[in-house]
Amino acid sequence: MEKANGKAKNVRIAYIGGGSRGWARYLMSDLFLDDRMSGTVALYDIDFEAARDNAVIGNKMNELPDKKSDWKFVMTESLQEALTGADFVVISILPATFDEMEVDVHWPEKYGMYQSVGDTVGPGGVIRALRTIPMFKVIAEAIKEYSPNAWVINYTNPMTVCTRTLFAVFPEIKAFGCCHEVFGTQELIANVYNTKTGGHATRREIDINLFGVNHFTWVNEARYKGEDLMPMMWQYAMENPEGDSFKTLNWMNKMFQSNSAIKLDLFKRYGVLAAAGDRHLCEFVPADWYMKDHETAAKWKYALTSVAWRKQDKADRVKETKELVAGTKPVALKASGEEGVNQMAALAGLGSYVTNVNIPNCGQIPNLPLGAVVETNAYFSGDCVRPLYAGAIPDAVNHLVIRHSYNQEEIVKCTLAGDYEGAFKVFINDPQMRLPLDQARKMYDEMLYETRAYLPDYEKYVKSRNK
Amino acid sequence: MEKANGKAKNVRIAYIGGGSRGWARYLMSDLFLDDRMSGTVALYDIDFEAARDNAVIGNKMNELPDKKSDWKFVMTESLQEALTGADFVVISILPATFDEMEVDVHWPEKYGMYQSVGDTVGPGGVIRALRTIPMFKVIAEAIKEYSPNAWVINYTNPMTVCTRTLFAVFPEIKAFGCCHEVFGTQELIANVYNTKTGGHATRREIDINLFGVNHFTWVNEARYKGEDLMPMMWQYAMENPEGDSFKTLNWMNKMFQSNSAIKLDLFKRYGVLAAAGDRHLCEFVPADWYMKDHETAAKWKYALTSVAWRKQDKADRVKETKELVAGTKPVALKASGEEGVNQMAALAGLGSYVTNVNIPNCGQIPNLPLGAVVETNAYFSGDCVRPLYAGAIPDAVNHLVIRHSYNQEEIVKCTLAGDYEGAFKVFINDPQMRLPLDQARKMYDEMLYETRAYLPDYEKYVKSRNK
Amino acid sequence: MEKANGKAKNVRIAYIGGGSRGWARYLMSDLFLDDRMSGTVALYDIDFEAARDNAVIGNKMNELPDKKSDWKFVMTESLQEALTGADFVVISILPATFDEMEVDVHWPEKYGMYQSVGDTVGPGGVIRALRTIPMFKVIAEAIKEYSPNAWVINYTNPMTVCTRTLFAVFPEIKAFGCCHEVFGTQELIANVYNTKTGGHATRREIDINLFGVNHFTWVNEARYKGEDLMPMMWQYAMENPEGDSFKTLNWMNKMFQSNSAIKLDLFKRYGVLAAAGDRHLCEFVPADWYMKDHETAAKWKYALTSVAWRKQDKADRVKETKELVAGTKPVALKASGEEGVNQMAALAGLGSYVTNVNIPNCGQIPNLPLGAVVETNAYFSGDCVRPLYAGAIPDAVNHLVIRHSYNQEEIVKCTLAGDYEGAFKVFINDPQMRLPLDQARKMYDEMLYETRAYLPDYEKYVKSRNK
Amino acid sequence: MEKANGKAKNVRIAYIGGGSRGWARYLMSDLFLDDRMSGTVALYDIDFEAARDNAVIGNKMNELPDKKSDWKFVMTESLQEALTGADFVVISILPATFDEMEVDVHWPEKYGMYQSVGDTVGPGGVIRALRTIPMFKVIAEAIKEYSPNAWVINYTNPMTVCTRTLFAVFPEIKAFGCCHEVFGTQELIANVYNTKTGGHATRREIDINLFGVNHFTWVNEARYKGEDLMPMMWQYAMENPEGDSFKTLNWMNKMFQSNSAIKLDLFKRYGVLAAAGDRHLCEFVPADWYMKDHETAAKWKYALTSVAWRKQDKADRVKETKELVAGTKPVALKASGEEGVNQMAALAGLGSYVTNVNIPNCGQIPNLPLGAVVETNAYFSGDCVRPLYAGAIPDAVNHLVIRHSYNQEEIVKCTLAGDYEGAFKVFINDPQMRLPLDQARKMYDEMLYETRAYLPDYEKYVKSRNK
Secondary structure (H helix, E strand, O other): OEEEOOEEEEEEEEEEOOOOOOHHHHHHHHHHOOOOEEEEEEEEOOOHHHHHHHHHHHHHHOOOOOOOOOEEEEEEOOHHHHHOOOOEEEEOOOOOOHHHHHHHHHHHHHHOOOOOOOOOOHHHHHHHHHHHHHHHHHHHHHHHHHOOOOEEEEOOOOHHHHHHHHHHHOOOOEEEEOOOHHHHHHHHHHHHHHHHHOOOOOHHHEEEEEEEEOOEEEEEEEEEOOEEOHHHHHHHHHHOOOOOOOOOOOHHHOOOOEOOHHHHHHHHHHOOEEOOOHHHHHHHOOHHHHOOOHHHHHHOOEOOOOHHHHHHHHHHHHHHHHHHHHOOOOOOOOOOOOOHHHHHHHHOOOOOEEEEEEEEOOOOOOOOOOOOEEEEEEEEEOOEEEEEOOOOOOHHHHHHHHHHHHHHHHHHHHHHOOOHHHHHHHHHHOOOOOOOHHHHHHHHHHHHHHOHHHOOOHHHHHHHHHO | OEEEOOEEEEEEEEEEOOOOOOHHHHHHHHHHOOOOEEEEEEEEOOOHHHHHHHHHHHHHHOOOOOOOOOEEEEEEOOHHHHHOOOOEEEEOOOOOOHHHHHHHHHHHHHHOOOOOOOOOOHHHHHHHHHHHHHHHHHHHHHHHHHOOOOEEEEOOOOHHHHHHHHHHHOOOOEEEEOOOHHHHHHHHHHHHHHHHHOOOOOHHHEEEEEEEEOOEEEEEEEEEOOEEOHHHHHHHHHHOOOOOOOOOOOHHHOOOOEOOHHHHHHHHHHOOEEOOOHHHHHHHOOHHHHOOOHHHHHHOOEOOOOHHHHHHHHHHHHHHHHHHHHOOOOOOOOOOOOOHHHHHHHHOOOOOEEEEEEEEOOOOOOOOOOOOEEEEEEEEEOOEEEEEOOOOOOHHHHHHHHHHHHHHHHHHHHHHOOOHHHHHHHHHHOOOOOOOHHHHHHHHHHHHHHOHHHOOOHHHHHHHHHO | OEEEOOEEEEEEEEEEOOOOOOHHHHHHHHHHOOOOEEEEEEEEOOOHHHHHHHHHHHHHHOOOOOOOOOEEEEEEOOHHHHHOOOOEEEEOOOOOOHHHHHHHHHHHHHHOOOOOOOOOOHHHHHHHHHHHHHHHHHHHHHHHHHOOOOEEEEOOOOHHHHHHHHHHHOOOOEEEEOOOHHHHHHHHHHHHHHHHHOOOOOHHHEEEEEEEEOOEEEEEEEEEOOEEOHHHHHHHHHHOOOOOOOOOOOHHHOOOOEOOHHHHHHHHHHOOEEOOOHHHHHHHOOHHHHOOOHHHHHHOOEOOOOHHHHHHHHHHHHHHHHHHHHOOOOOOOOOOOOOHHHHHHHHOOOOOEEEEEEEEOOOOOOOOOOOOEEEEEEEEEOOEEEEEOOOOOOHHHHHHHHHHHHHHHHHHHHHHOOOHHHHHHHHHHOOOOOOOHHHHHHHHHHHHHHOHHHOOOHHHHHHHHHO | OEEEOOEEEEEEEEEEOOOOOOHHHHHHHHHHOOOOEEEEEEEEOOOHHHHHHHHHHHHHHOOOOOOOOOEEEEEEOOHHHHHOOOOEEEEOOOOOOHHHHHHHHHHHHHHOOOOOOOOOOHHHHHHHHHHHHHHHHHHHHHHHHHOOOOEEEEOOOOHHHHHHHHHHHOOOOEEEEOOOHHHHHHHHHHHHHHHHHOOOOOHHHEEEEEEEEOOEEEEEEEEEOOEEOHHHHHHHHHHOOOOOOOOOOOHHHOOOOEOOHHHHHHHHHHOOEEOOOHHHHHHHOOHHHHOOOHHHHHHOOEOOOOHHHHHHHHHHHHHHHHHHHHOOOOOOOOOOOOOHHHHHHHHOOOOOEEEEEEEEOOOOOOOOOOOOEEEEEEEEEOOEEEEEOOOOOOHHHHHHHHHHHHHHHHHHHHHHOOOHHHHHHHHHHOOOOOOOHHHHHHHHHHHHHHOHHHOOOHHHHHHHHHO
C-alpha cells in the first residue's frame, strides 16, 4: 500500500473464505463507507463460485453513489494468488459443511446433552476444533510463505483455538482474532446509563476493562467519561431478576437473541459482568446451570440454535446472492458495526485507538497461561497491536475460565500432533460433560466417525484404539 | 531440648486437642517405639477430662517393658501453659462437635447432595472451614506469643485451609500439615510390584513424585530402586476394571475402606495416579461422577461415611478409654505407620529424610497459586523443611486441582475477614454444587444457622442479608 | 469537578511544592493554553512566600487575553487545606535545600567520584532518597486522609523511588510519575526521519515502545505512521560517531544539554536506543564509561552540572519572580511541551490517549520485579491509567536495568523501615561505586552526617554503628 | 547394569576426556573405594594415548588389595563406542590446549586486565565458551543418539554454559554439572564450629542452603544438627578482618589456595556467605574490587594462576603417568572427597541423599531466569535428580548473580547460532570489562583471531566485520 495525505491507496486485502455470504458482505460495506483506504480485495474460497459472486457484488457496490472509497474485488483460485502482496488477510471460513456442524451440535442429544451454539467449547466445539485446526495450519503455512508481513484478522470459530493455531504454526505472524460479542454488553451498559440518567452515551463511549477467553470474557470496570458505571449495573441486575428489560424482541423467534438473564445471573454470582451473549455463556459453565434441555433454555429466555435453522438460513442467503449477482435485487451499503475496517486503518497508520482483541497472553492476564490466546483490550497503532494490561481475573471466576484456557491449549497441541487420544481428555474435561468415562468415549468415537472426512488423523486413531 | 550422642532429651511437645482418642494415642505409641527422643508431652484440650485421661494412659505406657524411650505426659489447662517451652506443637482437634459435623455432612441430603466425608471440600468442607479457621487463628496467635520457634504439625481437617490459616495469621510460623492418605497409594504400588515381580518392596521404598492439594494429590512418577513402575501400574489399571484386586476386605462394612475403583478410573482418564483414597477423591470432582447417591457409591465400591457411625465409634472409644484409665484394659504399644515421630526426629537434627507434607507453595508446583498450601515431597533436616520441586500438574488435571486451590485461598481470606458473603462464592464454586443460585443460597443460610454457635460473624452476616 | 459539553469546570488541583519557580509555572501556562478545563489551583509549599508569589503570578496570567480557560490560584498553609476536595494532586518539591544537594553531588568528589546530576542513582541519588522518601511518606498519608480519590502526578526526583513510596504507603493511591526525558528521543527520531525523507513528522507522531526505569528507559520500536524507523536510526548512529549532528548549541555552556553521544554509544553496544538524555544515562552505568571525571565528560560532549550553577540559577529565578509579582516584568503564556495537562484532561474523561508514565510493574515489563515502579507507555482514559504491555527488556541490557530496579526497591524498603544499614548495601551496589568497602562506608557516614538534619533515623544509625 | 542385594553389577561408565590425568584418576580411586557398584569404564579421549595410559593405570588399580569393587577399563576410539550401552557418562575435557587457555587468561593483560582463573566468566570465560560450546553440542548429539537414557555428569568449565548446552541441544537429557567449590565453605564452617564449641562436625554434616551459578553460589543458611551456625560465622568474619585464620599454608606458593579474605569481605557486604573459593569469586564482581593487578591479588591473599604454571604442572603429570604405566611408580587408591561416585550410586537406586548440583532452573531459584543452569541442592534417588527449593537470592546480591545468568544464557544462544557479534555483547557486559567500546572490540577480535582454530564460525564473523 502507499500512504499520502492521511490516506492509504492500493491497499490489498486477501479474504480467505471469500465466498462468505455474511462476514464478507459486512466488510465490503464497511470498506466503502470509510474514506481512509482504497485498493483491492482478493477473494479466495474453496467454493470458487461463491467467491466469484462476491466479487461481482463488491464491484457493483463500487458503482454506488454513497461510497466513500474505491475498491476492486477479484476472485482468486489459490491461497498463493490471494495472499501474494497482501497487506491484510481476513479469515472467515466455515470448516466443512453444516452436515458436520449437525454432528457437532445434535449428536450429543442422543446422550442427553444439548448445546446452544456448539462451535466453541463442549462436545461440538472440540470436534469442530479437530477439523478446523488442520485447516488453519495450512493457512498459517501459506501466510508464512506468501505474505509473512501482512496483518491477519481471524473471524472463524472456535476463535481462540483457530487464532492460537496461527501462532503455533508461524510464531512471528502478525495476527489477532476479532469478535463482536463484547459490543452487546457495552450497548446494554449504555442503555442502562442513558435510562437512569437521561444521558446519550453510545456503545463506543463505554470504556470497559475486560479479560477472559473469547465468548467467555468478563468486565470488571465500566466507565462513561470517567464515571464508574458498575454500581449502576449492579442495581440494574437486582431490579431485573428476569433479565434485560430493554429487549422487547420476541427472543423465541430469534435464534441469536437473548435477554441477558444468564449474564445477570452470573453477575449476581461473581460480581463481574460476563461480556458475551447468553447463548455463548451457557456453554462455558456446567450444563446443568442453564442448558440442560430446551425447557431450561426457555426458562432462561434464549433458544438452542438448531443446525436445521442454519441450513434454511443459508438457503435464503444463496437465493439472495443470486438476485444480487443478477441485479434483480440492488446492492446497498450498510454499516455493520464491526471493527475490522477501523482496525485495518489503525494498522495502516491512519489513527490509533483501543478495542478488544484475541491474541496470545504475554501477561495482560497474569493468571491465565502465557501463550494461550486471551481476549482483552489492545492499542492499535501503525503496524502494531499492543495489549493493555487487563489484570488478574478474580479467583472465584477464574476457575471457570482457566479450565477452558487449559483445554484450548491442549486441543491445539493434540490436534497438531494428530493425537486424538489426548484430545479425548479435553472432551471429557469440558464442564458440559456429565457422562461416565465409557459413555463419553462412545460418543466421542461416534462423532469422530461421523466427521471423519475432515479428520486427517482419523485412521491413526482407529488403529490405536483397536490395538 | 538437649542433644547428645545422636539423641534428644527433654523434648517438649504440646498437643492441642490432647484429649483425642485416635491421633493422640497413635503418637504416644510411636514416641515410645522410637529410641531417639525422650521428654514431656503437654496435653491441652477444651475437654480437660479427656486430656487428663490421655495423660494417665500415656504415663501407663511409660511403664511398659517394650518402650524404647521415656516420656512424661501432663495435662495443661491453657494454651499458654501447653505451648510455653514447646519444641513441637501437634494440632489435632475436632472443630465443634459431631452435631455440627452432622449438619456439614447430612443437611445437603435434603437438597439431594450426598457426601462421603464432608470435612474437606463440598458444602460440608466449606461450613467446617468457616468454624475451624477462627479456631486456628486463636492457635496461631498463641503460638506466635508463647512458642514462636516451635515446629507445628497439623493433623486437623480441612488440612489445607487450617494449615493456610496458621501462615496467614503468623507468616513466620514453622508449620506443616501431615496426612497419611498418600501412603495407601504407595502400598498399592508396592503390592502391584511385588505381585508382578515376586519382589519385596515396602511402602517406604516406593519413591514417588506427588503434587496437588491434600486429599487430592497426584502421582506422576513412581520408582523402586530406580525402576519406573508407572507402566506396570497402567497395565494393572487396565487389567482390573473393577478396582484393586488386593482388597479382600468387605468394604461395605468398613466405613474407611475402598478398593481404589475411583483412583483407577481417574488414572484411566488422566494418565496420572490420584494419591488419596476414593472416599476423598470423589468429593473433589463433579458429584455426578462417583457420589450422586448411595447407589452410585456402592457401584464404585465404597460407602458414604455417616456421622451416626462416627458418633457410635466415639462412644466405643470413650468406653475403651475409661477401661484403659481404670486399668481394666491394659495399655499397649503399636506402631501407627504415621510419620510424625520421624519428622520430629529429623527436625531435631537426628537424621534427614524425604516425605510428603502440606506447606505454602513457593514454586514447588509452578501452576498452583504462590502461597496456597499444597502437598508435595519435602526434605526434612535439622530445623528445616524444604520442599522438593514437584513440577507442573498436567493441565488436563490441573483444572480440577486449581479450582480447589482458588477456593481454599478464598475461604481462608473470607473467613478471617468475617466475610460470609464472599464465602458463599466458594460454596457455589465447588464442583459438588449443582443447585441453582437461589437453592444454593437457601441451603447455605440454613447450614450457617444450624452451626451458628461456632460462627463468630454470623450475626453480621444475617444483618447484611436483611438489608 | 463538574463536566458538561465536553469540558470540565471547577476542577481543583493541589500543587505540593507550589512555590516552584520552574515546574509550577510550566503547568500554569499549560492550563491556560488548554480550553478543556477550568478551576482552582491550591498552591502549598513549606516556603509560604514562594507559594504566595506563584498565586499572584497565576492570577495575573488569568487576565491575559490569550488564555483559553479560567483558573484561580490560592496559597494554602497546610497539606489538609490544599488537598481537601482535590481532583488532582501535583507533587514537585525540592527535598531539603541546595546545600544538601551540594553534599549529594560534590562530596563524593573527595573520593574521586563525579556525578552529572546526582539526583537519581549513585551516591547522590541514594542520599537524596534517604531524605525524600520520608517526605513522600508524609504526603502519601495526607493524600490517603484528605483526597484518597484524587489523581496524583509526581514530578520529583528520584522519580522512581518517590512514586514507589506513594504506593508503598497508600497502595490504593491513583498516582503516576511523569518525566519529559523521553520526548527528546522522540524529537531526535523525528529529526532523523525528516532529514532523511524530507518528511514533517512531529515528536508526538513518533510511536515508540519503551521500557525501563525513569532516566534509564530504552526504545526498541519506533514508527511513524506504521513505518519502522529503527533501521534509519541505526544508520544514523553509524554515520555520526561523534554524536547527534542536529545539535549546534554549545553544550559546554549549557548545563542541561548534550549531543547524544552516549545515547548513540549505548545504541551501538546493545541495539536498543536509550531514551533519556546523556546526563542521566551516564549515571546508570559504571562510572568509568562516561563519567570518570570532567575530562571524560567533555570527551563525551556533556557537562557535569554543578550545584553552584543551580544556586545561581535559583537566585536568577527568585529575582525574576519578584519582578513578575511586582509587575515590572510582564507575565506571559508559553506552552511547555509537557504532558501534565493532557493527562489530567484524559483522566477527567475529556479524551483518551497514550503516553509514557512511571507506575508499579504489574507485568508490563515481565523481567523487572513486580511492584517496582517502571516506565512504559500507558493508556489514559476517564479515571483510568492502564499500562500497555511493553515486553521483556533484552537480557543484554536488562542486567543494567534490573540492578537499579533492585536497588530502588531496597532503598524504599530500608528508608521506610529506618534501616540505614540496609541502605548502605544499596549505596555500595550502585554501578558508580568503585571504592573498597571501608572507603565506601566512610563516605556514606560522612554524607549522612552532612545531611543529618533531614534524616529522621540518623541517631538510630549512629547508635547502631557505635555498638 | 543389573541390581541385586543392594549392589549394582555390570555398570557401564563412559568417560569423555578419559585421558585426563586429574579428574579421571580421582574417579578411578573413588570407584574402587566404594563397594556398591562394579563394571566397566570406557575411556574416550581425542588423545588416544592418554586414554590408553589411563586404562592401563585403572586396570592396575583393580589388582590392589584394598579395592572394594571390580572395575575394568577400556580405551575406546569413538564417542559411539564409548557411549553405547552406557549407564553413566562423565565429561571432563580440556577444550583445545593450554596455548588457547594462555590467550584466554593472559591476552587481556595487554589491556591491563588480569584474571585469576579465566575459565568461567570475564574475557577468558567468554572466549573459552565460544570454543567449548560447539564441542558440547557434538557430545550432546552423540549422547542423544547412542545413550539417551544414561545419566550425564559434567565436570568441564565453564560449568554453567557447558551444562546448559547439553540441555539446549538435547532437552530430554538426564544431566547435571558437578563442582567441589562449595565443599570448602562447608569445611570452613565446620572448622569454625569445632573451634568455637570443641565439637567434631565434618564437612558433610554441615547442612547448607545454597543458590547461585557455579563458582558464584551463596549460602544463606548453615546448620549442624539443627543448630543455626550463621551467627557464629558472622562473628568469625568480624574477628578475622584479614581472612580465614585456619589456613596456615603459604598461599603465595599455592596456585589454588586462598584464605577466604574475599569470601569474608563479601559476607560483610551482603550478609550471605559466598560459597566458592576466592580465586573464582573475584572474577564475578567488578575487577577493581579484588583483581585489578597482581598487587591487589596479593593484598587479598591469593594468586593469579598463570597458564605457564599449568603447563609445567601438566608436564609433571605426564611424566608421572609414564611411570605409573611403566610400573616404576606404584598405583594407589586415595579418596578424592568428590561426590561423583555417591551420585552414581544414588541414581542406581542404592541410597538417596542430598548434594549440590548444576541443573536448569525450574523454579528452585525464583529470581533467576527459568531454564538457565543454576546451582542449588538436589535430592538424588533412583534414576532421579530433583532440586530442592532454594528460595530467592537476596536482591542486594542478585544483581551480581543475574547479570552472569543473563550473560550465560546469551553466550550459549549466540554460540550455537554462530553469532559472534551477539557474543560480543556478553563480552562487554561482563563486570570485569572496563574498556571503552572500541578497545573492547579490538581485544575481542584479537582473542578470536588467536584461538580461531577452534572457532567454527570465525570466518563468518570476519566477513560480517569487513562488510
